[in-house]
Amino acid sequence: MxxxxxxxxxxxxxxxxxxxxxxxxxxxxxxxxxxxxxxxxxxxxxxxxxxxxxxxxxxxxxxxxxxxxxxxxxxxxxxxxxxxxxxxxxxxxxxxxxxxxxxxxxxxxxxxxxxGNLLSHVSLFEIDRYHKPFILTDSGFIIKPDLDMKVNIVNNAVTVMRKLGVTNPKVSILAAIEKVNPDMVETVDAQNLKKMNTEGKIKDCIVDGPLSFDVTVSKESAKHKKVESDVAGDADIMVVPDIACGNIMAKTMIYWTNCKFAGVIVGxxxxxxxxxxxxxxxxxxxxxxxxxxxxxx
Amino acid sequence: MxxxxxxxxxxxxxxxxxxxxxxxxxxxxxxxxxxxxxxxxxxxxxxxxxxxxxxxxxxxxxxxxxxxxxxxxxxxxxxxxxxxxxxxxxxxxxxxxxxxxxxxxxxxxxxxxxxGNLLSHVSLFEIDRYHKPFILTDSGFIIKPDLDMKVNIVNNAVTVMRKLGVTNPKVSILAAIEKVNPDMVETVDAQNLKKMNTEGKIKDCIVDGPLSFDVTVSKESAKHKKVESDVAGDADIMVVPDIACGNIMAKTMIYWTNCKFAGVIVGxxxxxxxxxxxxxxxxxxxxxxxxxxxxxx
The missing domain is CATH 3.40.50.10950 (Rossmann fold)
Incomplete structure (x- = not known):
């Protein structure tokens, strides 16, 4: 939709x-x-x-x-x-x-x-260089989510996507790299979220991460980097590490690309x-x- | 240049x-x-x-x-x-x-x-919707800089800008908001960096922060938000909170805008x-x- x-x-x-x-x-x-x-x-x-x-x-x-x-x-x-x-x-x-x-x-x-849900912010973007609308979360409400909060952030975004008619959305947990590095908490959280999805603790979606932005939006980049992922190049939901990152990314798109944008707090x-x-x-x-x-x- | x-x-x-x-x-x-x-x-x-x-x-x-x-x-x-x-x-x-x-x-x-300097990564961007090239730092080397490291990151970027012929560059310390919030360490660091600049401990540049991305690149947004800043809408250097944010922002520009881009480790x-x-x-x-x-x- x-x-x-x-x-x-x-x-x-x-x-x-x-x-x-x-x-x-x-x-x-x-x-x-x-x-x-x-x-x-x-x-x-x-x-x-x-x-x-x-x-x-x-x-x-x-x-x-x-x-x-x-x-x-x-x-x-x-x-x-x-x-x-x-x-x-x-x-x-x-x-x-x-x-x-x-x-x-x-x-x-x-x-x-x-x-009973956490409140979280979902931004819906439609951008000329990407083939479908996607949700960016959380770029507007939760400052620095821990792992539990990220589970809720994912669940809220999946619920919204389902309401828009997208069943089983692909969720990318964004980071700078594709490897898990203990010095980068967002990569450790990504690994855990992926595991919880595999184990059925996060349902109705396909979670992968850590994934870089380029792998998230480009199958070509995933191929170059030899990253095999169902989410690569086709993400419906992008989860950022924290509000600073999400806000800066969202504003970069709003100011410097041709995009439509909507932001709502859900939960x-x-x-x-x-x-x-x-x-x-x-x-x-x-x-x-x-x-x-x-x-x- | x-x-x-x-x-x-x-x-x-x-x-x-x-x-x-x-x-x-x-x-x-x-x-x-x-x-x-x-x-x-x-x-x-x-x-x-x-x-x-x-x-x-x-x-x-x-x-x-x-x-x-x-x-x-x-x-x-x-x-x-x-x-x-x-x-x-x-x-x-x-x-x-x-x-x-x-x-x-x-x-x-x-x-x-x-x-004696810290090594840091500087990315130079030239983008069709901004009036001049700017440096984004650090989006490629330092994972999660503390305040001391950010001082060095700013100094390295200022040195590079001077080599490109830009004296007294305008430095924006990016965050999600313009207010200092103790729960957002990047806003506290920004306040300190600004103070150090005012006190002459960070030289040869004008530092302001915390500033949102929109205020950093748009005088109009600064006016709307009633933010008075010499840096607003005219930043030469943008300092991100950490590598995840910088990397995601850089890739968003590289993949979704018309831009030229170069990345180098300096120091x-x-x-x-x-x-x-x-x-x-x-x-x-x-x-x-x-x-x-x-x-x-």
Missing amino acids: RFDDIVVKAKESKKVLSVACADDDTVIKACYDAYRENLCTPIFVGDKKKIEEIIEKNGLEEGLFEIVDEKDRAIACEKAVKLVRDEKADFLMKGFVDTSVLGKAVLNKEWGLRT AKAPVVLISRSDNEKNKMMSIAFAASIGKF | RFDDIVVKAKESKKVLSVACADDDTVIKACYDAYRENLCTPIFVGDKKKIEEIIEKNGLEEGLFEIVDEKDRAIACEKAVKLVRDEKADFLMKGFVDTSVLGKAVLNKEWGLRT AKAPVVLISRSDNEKNKMMSIAFAASIGKF
Whole structure:
């Protein structure tokens, strides 16, 4: 499934989007765009006065969407989360609030959206030099995952891929090299993840690693390096060692290649859309469409 | 100075290249190409029989270059290094031998090429979406540098940039974010490196960090994010947290953007050319030209 198909699929069943701390120019404009494209109907939770000012300032149609007035950021997150829990909304969006504050609300034991899974960030990329969309993870939420967290990161990405129609996705655990080196923890983790996959502890996918980026995306490179791998040149999911690496790699693609891109936090009952001030309009829309098409976990 | 200028400069004073463990198809072919382009004259140190077989097999002119016969890898590295020490060669190239074995020979206390500097890898990139060539470091030699090593990595890159005619280069210490977070060691290191630069402990450059990739390469992004930095959108040198990140970022550019690329280990008296089996002909040549134009440290 390519990006255009994802947008088409997302439009099929227009969903309600609960926006936590919506008083943010970029977020409100993206929501209006998404509504106009028939992707979703937003409910804005946040400082009503500020939200209305932003709507007016940007010349957007007034009175179109429900606004839940709540100035306190933590309580606004709680109210936004409860809209999803109470099935008044289908998915969440982060507005003008720290990701950690929203994450805490999502994971609240009494009224949150816990599933027992770790929350992790998945980025979907479609790039002109690669033959299919792929997920990069985690480039936006977990700072330095240990082995257990990486198992969850893989599982979350596999679940998302399955929702996009890709069964048994190929997962590359990225590193600088293909050999295991005890001084490079990411190569040791890769070996363990591969073993867990072989032993059936990580299911519904084919895991290989450590693999370099070139082997991950190029069968030719794998042949040159004499690396035999079902994942080589055909990865659906690329797992990076940590957030610094993932973020730098993602930004390199976003700034220096022709690509489409969408980023969402998954693992809770509902996906959480994260858009950045520096994303372009197209990518903001893609993130909303991607989250809408993932649906409930 | 752009890549084409570097090649022109390298041709001005044709240098002698000492090749350690030259019995490698890719390396020998690259040396012949570089010789034909007037970049250097190689001396092959390694298994003479194998070297001659490779030359014959590839239909290359026989008897053109000096061959020093030495089957033992460590001793071949020693002999190749001594050619540079004895001023019979100007720079080194890694053939069919582990980087660590060659590194050990280069750093030998009695007959090596020590300068007191750390050895580090610098990659020079020229990419169509950025306005000038830049150095990425370290994406090929140092696995996980600590703060002291990063000081040396910055110094080595600044020295190389100065040799290319760039005085007072702008250095970005890359991370996922612009804020210092104690859970992200690269952001703490970045803050320290910036401070050392301000205090005059890292000289002849402008260091800023932590900076995200987007702020590093885009003034627009810096403006959006309200980051004030002389380095923003105009970095000459990008310092990555570790080799995994650097390698993945470098390969993303090499495989998915239009770029020219050259990689060399510096810090010893003479630069060491490293080419990879998967580099294309152009990039192999660029690495030799880049090393030739750096000259002695």
